Amino acid sequence: MVRYVGGKEGSIGHLNNTDLRATVCPYCGLGCGIGVWDGSAFPLEHHPVSQGGLFLRGWASAELLKSPLRLVRGQIRDPSGRKQSVSIEDGLRLAVEKIREIKQRYGPESLAVLASARLTTEEIALIKKLADSLGTPHRDSFQRLGFLPFSYHYLDDVEAAQEITVIATDPAPRHPQVHRRLVRAYYHGCRIRFVGCRQAALSPLTTFVGTPPGWELDRVNGKGSGLTLLSSEVGLQGQGARAWNVLNRERTLFLTDYVNQRGLMEARCYPTRDGMGAFEILRAARDGRIKALLIFGDDPSEFFPSLTEEAFARLEWSVVVDHVQTKTSDRAHLTLPGSFLWEKEGTVCNTEGRVQQVGPIEKSPTGWTEGQIALFLTDQLGNGGNEVTPPPLPYSSSSVIPDTPDQDFPFLISLDFSTFWNNHIYCHAAVSVWREVRSEKADFPDGYLAINAEDAQAAGLRPFTLAIVESREGKITLRVRLDGRLGKGSVLIPVSLWEKVGAALGALSVDPSLKIPIFRPTAVRLQQARQ
């Protein structure tokens, strides 16, 4: 069942099994309508977002229902690392016991909760309530990424706009339905401008303004009349507060990355002024200040594998509730299976602020949802604290200043979002999508350094050979990949190398305005490595 409100209202009711069963695509933040028919997914023709179209990920989303990566049993890990099956009820009882013990011994501030933007808003609210009742200010999600609370615009507004500026993002792979609206706007005679270090797919048809990474906002006349589109890239380069100050808030649309990223914010599941953000929580766990971590559907090891490993080695107790097996759930003391979005009832909120109510189209294999688990824990552990409402983002107006390239360090390095398939674990769990994602990994198993062909030639770098990337703070060796769309003077690394390269080059830091980890665009120089 799908019911959608805002813009166009309508609904597609409950249908029986041989029919088309309507639900919402679980991937990016646009929330396309999907009809599951004979075990595979098809777009809904009369849904205001999908309008008969889906991206590859959505087309393959029915594979998630019976993916081998589904978690269907509770697992408990003994000190030697061996895993044993445990029933959900026993697991929950144990979790309650452990958390109560840790809270008594170290106080509520030693607990932290991470939620997920793949859950329904109601569930996230329950998880936030759990954190409140445990008395801990530390609750957040890595899936908040660089979220910025810009005003609501509908995709129809994009289609009808006369002037659009797209900052630092390429909607073609990241938000394909936005790409579609841009193409339509283009046919209506809209002036479209892409600002960034890498050309978007549509750039050949439109205007492209090349800038070094992190400096996009300098090239934007924020107070203009046109519509501005941006996504997490801006926040993750430390420009969150700046974007908030510079851009015309009424004319800006933020494109969310996860199906319910906006719901995560609306349920207020982000840190209070005293609370730590997700990245700081993980660091505190590594340093022994956080003793117990409850994770609902979040996957810190997607971005920070080493830090997650260190943190989990130090944690006294960790619970991961998720419906897919992740590197994080493998490390937890206790893993409990949740349910997939299509197996529960609730609402999700897309990038436009459109709330969609979804109902179960499949039976949950365990009968437990993440929300029910959070509710159970709140009942058992509650009454430690009052409800806390965090202030709206951003917390401060100071931005991180990116490097300026100079004679010695002529390139700026940043993250490559063109190969960032958000919701990575879902991509992994669906065979058809994974083939497309993995060709990247098959060609460059250890990651890559994307560089413009001319720059590569000037630096004496040949494709597939190793290059030494050196910043003022350190260096790292990466394999060269030529990228025809990348502008001169910029080099990019895949998001999966965020932690590794960021740490080596001193580019990994925290943006206090949004309380998120960032990759600060850093000046580097390149040289050929001895093969």
Next chain:
Amino acid sequence: MSEATFGVEPGELYRPRLVRIVKVEDEIPETALTGPVRNFYLERHGLSFRPGQFAQITVFGAGEVPISLSSPPSLGDGIILSVRAAGFVSKALHRLKEGDRIGFRGPLGNGFPIESCTGYDLLFVAGGIGLAPLRSLLEEVLYRRQQFGRVLLLYGARTPRDLMFTRSIPIWQRQGVEVFLSVDIGDGVWEKETDPPRKVGVVTTLFSEVTLDPSRTVAFLCGPPIMIRFALLGLTRDLHIPPERCIATLERHMKCGVGKCGHCIVADKYVCVDGPVFNYAQLEKMASVEEPW
């Protein structure tokens, strides 16, 4: 060709037969840029095939890939596959040992038109691992040496270490094959030797070394796409061999091998059924739509 000799039972189009690996032999060691090449000797079970045909090989637990047969049909009761560990399945194949079983579906494809070449001089041009499918034809020709005129082999590889079948080359020479070798990058030692005659450079530089009568020559090519492209140009333009008698094999990643999955389309041809062996005239027609190499 009838359904029975198509290599698979009509009702069980996708079912491989179980075949045992009799012997595994290292051919080229691993390098920084390329994976190792090994020869896999398989049981044959009386299977008949033509040089240039391929088979879909299943590595159980990994998947199925097309691999060309590199032994001559006249060779006793075995089939040899020469495989580079490049992809997911071929790497898995390299983990198998003597006695393990693989799935074999084939032979598939059209194969070289060997019957129509009797009486001609044969020129083989191979690059890198492209010698594997040509070896099947070359050795088949040696089994029927009297039916053909001169046999020449021009073989090029990236480095001396990448040259395949170095143990067989002297044997071929003794059987009357005129062999010329080339490498893109020499190692300082290899260039010093003179037998067989050799050059540092791409394989097309060997064309100036040979003299032949274009009116009675058929050329067979296999190798990386860029080599095929330039070699075909050289053969027709410099050596004046008519395009119909320049015959090359194409490589595509087929999923079915039997003209169903659509993965191997090049222009309007299905490489698995219409090919993989095409002559230059056909290839040029395809190239007017999209480059097959």
Next chain:
Amino acid sequence: MTEQVNMWISRTNLMEILTRWSQDGMLIAPKRAGGEVFFAPIDNVEEICWDYVNSLISPKQFLLPEGETLLSYERTDEGEWVINTPNLDVPEKIVFGIRSCDVAGIAYLDQFLLGRMFDRKIPPDPLYKRRRERLTLISVVCQKPGSTCMCVCCDGGPALKAGYDWQLTELSEGWLVEVGTEKGWALMETVKALVEPAETEAVTEKEERLAKVIENFQHYSPHHRVPTMAASRGVSRSLVKEPFWDLIGARCVECGGCSYLCPTCFCFNCVDLLTDPDGSTGQEEPFCPLAPGQGAGTCYKRVRFRDNCILEGFVRQAGGIYPRRNTGERCRNRFFHKLSWQFFQRMHRLGCTGCGRCVKTCLGEIGMSQVATEITDALTSGRKVALTGQRVGKGEAHV
């Protein structure tokens, strides 16, 4: 009774026939829910939707279902592999209400998957063949074409000459039934008490109605055959060059929707999936096969998934070789396959039947009719943009 005689059914008798089939559990017909039209098994003929253009989901899905098992293999305790092929037993089904464009699409699939298009005999796809034999196609001629429909331009409708088992046309009084196959006649035998031979007036009325339908096409008419044919000529003779395809490729996001919905697309990908005891299947993590000698009792399934030539991974060869590296080249391949004379000669028709689904689903507005129009424009506008090797600048891009 195989001579070409047209039959006639009254409205009530047609409902009677449909009721019988639905009671036998054989009937599949269009249904509507929340604006969406789709084919589904019908228990009660009241559920049938009569007022529809076409379903977004192509009926080819009945013949090429997603995730079909080609074979399975299992490791025994002795460490040997046992291969099993599925013994596919599908029930007889009758699809009522399929449109002509989809009938033409299935005829196209038959030509290819049953191995008829090659100059030597190729065995048919066994799974497709089995399903095809058990499927009866009862097409209903469209009388109200949709906004993206273009079957008149590519021999895909509104009515066909062959390919269907029955072709129904609604007339003022009842239904004209044209029977196209032996199977259709056999089916007719089973309901002969409810049908009667058609009067000549009925055939005349059908012709009149068809002429009216063709007039009613919203954007396309038989005159638009010209762009289709011009586009066909353009791709067949490579008159449209890379810069044109670059601009098509710039709009393509590689979603795959066009071929997932296309009634003539058949490409598939095979994947060997580990089969869990509790029925979930999937590829092994992290894409690493079992080391030989391990895992007795493990079972794998070789499953075919729908695939499409727009995706980068479609053409990838081992070691990272991509014969068609950029989206433009892949788009060219797709449109060549659909429109070219070369394939026309092999398949005896265009690869497009004009259903317009790709136009509805495309995220880059590069559906078949849109690209055909752009090719025609490029070929006729006199601007050399698409025809020369020059790259197109801003502003001229729509050419």
